[in-house]
Amino acid sequence: MRVLAINAGSATLKFGVFESARTLPLIDSAIDHPAVDAATFEEIERHLHRAGVTTLDGIGHRVAHGGPLLSNAVLVDEEVEREIGKASALAPHHNPAALAGIRLTRERWPGVRHVAVFDTAFHDDMPEYAHSYAVPPSWRAAGVRRYGFHGLSHQGVLAAVSTELKRPPSELRIASCHIGSGASVCAIDRGRSVDTSMGMTALEGLVMGTRCGDLDPGVPGFVARALGLTLAQIEAALYSDSGLKGLSGESSDLRIVEKRAGEGVGAAQLAMQVHAYRVRKYIGAYAAAMGGCDAVAFTGGAGENSAALRRRIVDGLEFIGLELDEERNRAYSPNTEVAQLQSSRSAVAVLVVQAREQLAIARETFRALNDQASGLV
Secondary structure, rough: OOOEEEOOOOOOOEEEEEEEOOOOOOEEEEEEEOOOHHHHHHHHHHHHHHHHOOOOOOOEEOOOOOOOOOOOOOOOOOOHHHHHHHHHOOOOOOHHHHHHHHHHHHHHHOOOEEEEEEEHHHOOOOOOHHHHHOOOOHHHHOOOOOOOHHHHHHHHHHHHHHHHHHOOOOOOOOOEEEEEEEEEOOOOEEEEEEEEEOOOOOOOOOOOOOOOOOOHHHHHHHHHHOOOOHHHHHHHHHHOHHHHHHHHHHOOHHHHHHHHHHHOOOHHHHHHHHHHHHHHHHHHHHHHHHHOOOEEEEEHHHHHHHOOOOOOHOOOOHHHHHOHHHHHHHHHHOOOOOEEOOOOOOOOEEEEOOOOHHHHHHHHHHHHHHHHHHHOO
16 A cells, blocks of 8 residues: 655645555655645656656645544545635644645545544643633633644654653653744653643744744734734734744744854844743643653754754753753754763653654554545544
């Protein structure tokens, strides 16, 4: 069985072809800042033909938000498309692109089964006290709750950390830090997501490339009155003009902001401080929520590639027993699937895990296709 896994993120579209859930991909590639249109999928098809891939048994699509009704991987039909469309209000910068990709690929490969894999699924059984907002009952009845994102990435971190430390998930308390254009921390307590920094939408939590992260809910009302902004303008600013871009006044790219901070630019230095502080604060909070922490893991583009970022974040976490080995930290190669960076004295493991979301998408796709073949769906 051969599956194409499509992972449309906020900055790149990654894709891979797998022949089983345990093998290395036949193809593993990416398109930066893609337009989700026919030309993008023509390019993917050219990659397939160059690699000799002429047939597919399934195509798996990463979808950021399944809304209140969709959590487990599901075969795509018109009803599933409608539900993904409804959930676009909760993930306006992610779901529309994923839905467009699903529709385009269903047209291009009409005889192939398509599976939607949801980034919210890993967090689906968060405790009620962790996913509930303190809002009126009518709001909660309408679906206002915390869902969480980056579930595929955090799930992959759990598997990688368990294998690397040679300890079963049931013994581990992990603070998983996915840091890229979007970013979140997940508290994984003995194999289960018990809390995560993103909430109902992908705005909550950490400072991101262009997203604000945690914000006093009174701010939108204040700027509406003080600056005369509409709700649409406020939402657009919080999604697209905030985060590192808003703090630095220059760029959403952490590499550029880091460089400018090193050159002594005050706004860039502040952006780096706020960014790291927010991650560190969540790690500390989640260590408290889990009653301790056995491992802190970094993944995602910045989490994997920036030794300076990892150092900024863990400085100050000595109180939980964490000590980074700076030589290991700087020597880490992003091509390494998983590596330990803690010192010999550290009571908490510090790891970098190569993000393998395409493999996670493929695994869920194989599972859904096999369930269908077995008559389970």
